[in-house]
Amino acid sequence: MGKKAFFRLSFAAVVAGAALFALSAPSKAAETQLIWSANAPAVNQSTEALSKGRHAQAIRFAKDVLRAKTQPANHLIARQNLCLAYLAQGKADDAKSYCDAALSAEARTRITEKDGRLVAAADTAEAGAATLEAAVRANVARAQGSALAENR
Numbered sequence: 001m002g003k004k005a006f007f008r009l010s011f012a013a014v015v016a017g018a019a020l021f022a023l024s025a026p027s028k029a030a031e032t033q034l035i036w037s038a039n040a041p042a043v044n045q046s047t048e049a050l051s052k053g054r055h056a057q058a059i060r061f062a063k064d065v066l067r068a069k070t071q072p073a074n075h076l077i078a079r080q081n082l083c084l085a086y087l088a089q090g091k092a093d094d095a096k097s098y099c100d101a102a103l104s105a106e107a108r109t110r111i112t113e114k115d116g117r118l119v120a121a122a123d124t125a126e127a128g129a130a131t132l133e134a135a136v137r138a139n140v141a142r143a144q145g146s147a148l149a150e151n152r
Contacts, residue, residue, distance in 0.1 A: 035111065035118045035135055040065065040074040046081045055085040073109040073120045073132055076102060080136045087143045102140050111135055 034051050037043035046061035058081055065078035079102040086095030109132040110121045120132045 033118050033135060033139060035077050035080065035120055035132065035139075036114075037074050037077055038119050038121055040070055040077075042068065043070075043074045043077050043081075046078060050081050050085055050088075053088075055089050058082075058085040072105075076105045076109075076132060076136055077120060079105070080139060083140055084143050099140050099144060102136050105136070106133060108133065 034047050036047050042061050042065045046058045046065065049055070049058035049061060062078040062081040062085070065074055066082075079098045082098035083095050083102050086092070086098065111118050111130050111132050112121055113119070118135055
């Protein structure tokens with residue numbers, strides 16, 4: 001086999017492997033449905049930072065929300081963001097209390113999709129409607145599962 005043929009075959013194998021890996025590797029953004037607030041800019045700043053991978057900034061904004069007097073739904077989103085950001089940083093011990101608080105919360109707030117984003121509405125959910133509580137639990141469970149799998 002000539003050098004050119006070997007190079008082409010090797011190059012094709014590398015490209016095919018990279019494409020297969022890219023298609024099979026799950027995307028973090030696709031796994032987590034980030035949640036936005038209908039009325040709290042600090043929550044949305046935390047969520048925006050989290051979506052862009054700026055975890056320290058997401059943590060700072062979320063902690064500001066927890067210190068503020070706002071609706072319980074906004075506190076729940078902030079706790080979820082803290083859980084997700086700390087897990088993304090590999091700080092499972094720091095994330096644990098926020099993840100536990102997010103999982104145990106009972107916020108019967110309705111969520112709606114607006115411009116491709118999940119937004120927590122100001123009213124309570126009707127029977128059968130998508131709730132903030134369910135979305136947060138799904139996100140935290142996915143993130144904790146990913147963190148546990150990565151730590152093995």
